[in-house]
Amino acid sequence: AQTVTQSQPEMSVQEAETVTLSCTYDTSESDYYLFWYKQPPSRQMILVIRQEAYKQQNATENRFSVNFQKAAKSFSLKISDSQLGDAAMYFCAYRRPTGGGADGLTFGKGTHLIIQP
Amino acid sequence: DVKVTQSSRYLVKRTGEKVFLECVQDMDHENMFWYRQDPGLGLRLIYFSYDVKMKEKGDIPEGYSVSREKKERFSLILESASTNQTSMYLCASSFPRGLSPLHFGNGTRLTVT
Numbered sequence: 414a415q416t417v418t419q420s421q422p423e424m425s426v427q428e429a430e431t432v433t434l435s436c437t438y439d440t441s442e443s444d445y446y447l448f449w450y451k452q453p454p455s456r457q458m459i460l461v462i463r464q465e466a467y468k469q470q471n472a473t474e475n476r477f478s479v480n481f482q483k484a485a486k487s488f489s490l491k492i493s494d495s496q497l498g499d500a501a502m503y504f505c506a507y508r509r510p511t512g513g514g515a516d517g518l519t520f521g522k523g524t525h526l527i528i529q530p
Numbered sequence: 531d532v533k534v535t536q537s538s539r540y541l542v543k544r545t546g547e548k549v550f551l552e553c554v555q556d557m558d559h560e561n562m563f564w565y566r567q568d569p570g571l572g573l574r575l576i577y578f579s580y581d582v583k584m585k586e587k588g589d590i591p592e593g594y595s596v597s598r599e600k601k602e603r604f605s606l607i608l609e610s611a612s613t614n615q616t617s618m619y620l621c622a623s624s625f626p627r628g629l630s631p632l633h634f635g636n637g638t639r640l641t642v643t
Binding site: 419422444445446448455456457458460463465504508510516517518519520521522523 | 571572573575628631632636637
């Protein structure tokens, strides 16, 4: 079974600074899908960014970008110019290739991101 | 916008009661999921459905069952609620394509006393 590890239970960053959240995963597949979700206090899970392992180019969505290191099985999330609204739990997730068998994302345990004003 | 609606935001039940958690999505997604979220444990998959009347066990199916009689609706059933099922329950839906994201409901916080 795949596992996703987020080694930082909590991170704190000053507003306007840059922070990187780490994520590693374990898989024997060559193609798969990786996601970062954000969960603010409202509890709504919000997709932040996604990446297909087949594509080596790192995904970017405005202030959010990833550093995808396939050989190292690492998928870290960088948040630039941190804003107070970025404060949330962040979950890294892995999805196996489609076709046969169970679908669904495997999630890490999450990183609680605190933004200091 | 995709909307996934969970019928209750908060629920309090007694031990031994039969509990139904309902989830409805409006985007014609084939796949629907029930996750359980606990502090320090992240989200864990309980059950998954890829079509009407079709279901697959996730990582922690014990003590739960599901029902999908219509494509848009996916129900989680606790046959006999126990205190260790006190948790946050999240429903999600998606298309069955790898990069298609899961869309989540707002969650139901269930307390079993």
